[in-house]
Amino acid sequence: MPKSSQLNSNAATLRTLEGLHVGESARIVALNVEADLSKRFSALGLRPGNWVRVLRSASLGGPMHLRIGTTELILRRHEARSIALAP
Amino acid sequence: MKRVALLGMPNTGKSTLFNRLTGAHAKVGNWPGLTVELLSAKLLVGDQMVQLVDLPGIYDMHGFSDDEKVVTTFLTTQTTDLLVVLLNTSQLDRQLNFVHEVMQQDIPVLLVMNMVDEAQKLGIHVDAKGLAEQLGVPVCLLSAKYGQGMEQLLPAMRQVLTTPSSSHASTLDASHVEKAFGQCISVPSQASHALTDSLDRVLLHPWFGLPIFFAVMLLVFQGVFAIGKPLQDATAWLLTEGRTVLLEPLMATWPTVVQGLLLDGLYNGLSTVASFVPLIVLFFVFMGIVEDTGYLSRAAYLMDALMSRFGLDGRSFVMLLMGFGCNVPALMGTRVIRSKGLRYLTMLVIPFSLCSARMQVFVFFIAALFTATQAPWVLLSLYVMSLLMAMLTSVLFKNRYVNNDAFILEMPPYRFPTLRQIVLRGWQEVRHFLHRASRFIVIGVLLVWVLTNFPIGVSAGSIDSWAGQMGQFMAPVLSPLGISAELTIALIFGFVAKEIVIGSLAVIYGQEGQMLVDTITNHINWMQAYSFMLFVLIYTPCVSTIATIRNETKSLWFTSLSVVWPLCVAWCVSFIFYETATYFVRA
Numbered sequence: 001m002p003k004s005s006q007l008n009s010n011a012a013t014l015r016t017l018e019g020l021h022v023g024e025s026a027r028i029v030a031l032n033v034e035a036d037l038s039k040r041f042s043a044l045g046l047r048p049g050n051w052v053r054v055l056r057s058a059s060l061g062g063p064m065h066l067r068i069g070t071t072e073l074i075l076r077r078h079e080a081r082s083i084a085l086a087p
Numbered sequence: 088m089k090r091v092a093l094l095g096m097p098n099t100g101k102s103t104l105f106n107r108l109t110g111a112h113a114k115v116g117n118w119p120g121l122t123v124e125l126l127s128a129k130l131l132v133g134d135q136m137v138q139l140v141d142l143p144g145i146y147d148m149h150g151f152s153d154d155e156k157v158v159t160t161f162l163t164t165q166t167t168d169l170l171v172v173l174l175n176t177s178q179l180d181r182q183l184n185f186v187h188e189v190m191q192q193d194i195p196v197l198l199v200m201n202m203v204d205e206a207q208k209l210g211i212h213v214d215a216k217g218l219a220e221q222l223g224v225p226v227c228l229l230s231a232k233y234g235q236g237m238e239q240l241l242p243a244m245r246q247v248l249t250t251p252s253s254s255h256a257s258t259l260d261a262s263h264v265e266k267a268f269g270q271c272i273s274v275p276s277q278a279s280h281a282l283t284d285s286l287d288r289v290l291l292h293p294w295f296g297l298p299i300f301f302a303v304m305l306l307v308f309q310g311v312f313a314i315g316k317p318l319q320d321a322t323a324w325l326l327t328e329g330r331t332v333l334l335e336p337l338m339a340t341w342p343t344v345v346q347g348l349l350l351d352g353l354y355n356g357l358s359t360v361a362s363f364v365p366l367i368v369l370f371f372v373f374m375g376i377v378e379d380t381g382y383l384s385r386a387a388y389l390m391d392a393l394m395s396r397f398g399l400d401g402r403s404f405v406m407l408l409m410g411f412g413c414n415v416p417a418l419m420g421t422r423v424i425r426s427k428g429l430r431y432l433t434m435l436v437i438p439f440s441l442c443s444a445r446m447q448v449f450v451f452f453i454a455a456l457f458t459a460t461q462a463p464w465v466l467l468s469l470y471v472m473s474l475l476m477a478m479l480t481s482v483l484f485k486n487r488y489v490n491n492d493a494f495i496l497e498m499p500p501y502r503f504p505t506l507r508q509i510v511l512r513g514w515q516e517v518r519h520f521l522h523r524a525s526r527f528i529v530i531g532v533l534l535v536w537v538l539t540n541f542p543i544g545v546s547a548g549s550i551d552s553w554a555g556q557m558g559q560f561m562a563p564v565l566s567p568l569g570i571s572a573e574l575t576i577a578l579i580f581g582f583v584a585k586e587i588v589i590g591s592l593a594v595i596y597g598q599e600g601q602m603l604v605d606t607i608t609n610h611i612n613w614m615q616a617y618s619f620m621l622f623v624l625i626y627t628p629c630v631s632t633i634a635t636i637r638n639e640t641k642s643l644w645f646t647s648l649s650v651v652w653p654l655c656v657a658w659c660v661s662f663i664f665y666e667t668a669t670y671f672v673r674a
Contacts, residue, residue: 036151037493043096043146044495045181059293062392063401063494070209070278071178072498074388074401079493 015087017052017064017080025053026085033082045071046083089137089248090166091130094158094189095173096182097144097423098497100201104173104231105141106511108240123157123422133245137168143422148188152425162192169247170194176206176213176228179272187264190257195247196224199240204230205500209278214271221267223257232505280500287385296389303382307373308470309463315366322365326358327600348536355599356532356590363447368516370443374412375512379504383408387496397478398485400494403433407477410440414628418635426492432484434636435649436477438628441470444585448623451589455604456616465617469624476625476656527630531580531587535594538576554595568622568661569615569669578622584629614672618665625657
């Protein structure tokens, strides 16, 4: 769990998957993407209510390696930015 | 005949189950209203023959991707008597919505919970009977890969096919489906694959991941040659013996023209091509093993940051790697990319992948003109060149074909390929080769023989023959590259398929095996050979590739671009290399 000190009151509402550190977990609250992509995210486990954990991050700004339940995914940071997490 | 369709999300093991059920007898076929070909096979279920169709893997039934449209069009235009729905048992939570969507179709459903071996390792427990009762559809728990539980599948299919019923659309709502799964499946709170976790810690390491990946690929190529080259030499020797011991005495009394056509044309051409089959099968088997272990998704993870700078993504890189086997399936594999821009850009660079057919040309020329210690480095330089050309093209065209797709990819756990999978893949490659041989190679080598031996009276392959005249005609364009008239003819035929290049040289020089190698060594120097190899590497891979690009894009403009652009690049690169090399050697 991230320490609350890392988040100021303004950023707390804007916390996204992109900002989640390696080894941390958080609950997804919203997907800010188009309907079609939202369906695909859900089908791969990325949907509101689920807990997501960052296993590792590729160097040079490469994708994030995530785990949701028993499913593992890789996702670019750009897309991770549109996934909102619970504070 | 009743029709059964296999449906499931990507990576649920559909093709493994399809292969398990049908052996290697599947046929690729066209369907009315569909733009893509689907695999299908006949299957005996109880006492009736049914047609089993493998549908593309999709994430939901109401999506707009090409694959999803293929599935919905198929299900609305073709009467389907049973939908066999595949699920990955260890990742059920995210597939429930899909199950609900499928059950609302007016088609009988059979749920197959696959990969039960992995689920058991994770400690996941499934009450199949309870689930079947609650959902009102039959449920089979099995592992298509290891065959565990397969014996229930055919009887379950038979049961559904022989039970008449008026309506099949389920009235259960989504929450009922979720509840049923929740009650019948128990997942331990901490479930992960221990071996995968520790392997990934090393193989996906931020610093060592990429070097390890390149070392693995190098090892694969080295392995193919260490085992394949002696096999190839043995096959070539056997085929030469076959000619001198069997065919020549047999045909001794036949007319000279027939002898020439059959022995110097067909047999020399075909046997030169055939001697490479062990090498190519081995290559596919090795690539197949890498693919089956799940390492390719890791390659996508490792390479994505780099590829994004070229306007591509990790999947494009995996497709490029697949193209090292054969460009055609790699081009079709780009269907998973939803952004048209990214898909077109990937299709534009795939033909630069040094496919196995081109590899055989290079292996032949390298063996003829370079020493054994130089050989692996020369081949490596061509692989590097192949990637460089792909990247150059990508950079030049990335603003025209812009990527606007999200990059999200499943990471399967590491898996051990089974011997069965490996053998099946090898066999499919042999079949694929025989198929190509019957279509292009036979016609190609016969045509080369006719062109090099007519008009009547000319000495074979001389300047006066039709082929010689063609070579003469092209000389102003190709002689600055150091490409001789004989090689020009091989290049022209290589446009059809690269397998013909060496076969046609055998026909042009009227020799095969070691004799052919010696002749080539005497006729051209290493700079001419390398220039020729660069040209073969870069220009159009084959007619099948062009046809596939045309099929996938339906765009004449894009197809023309994918022919003309590589041709221009090939000429420039060979020209620069040959002129520079000869300048320095002279100096």
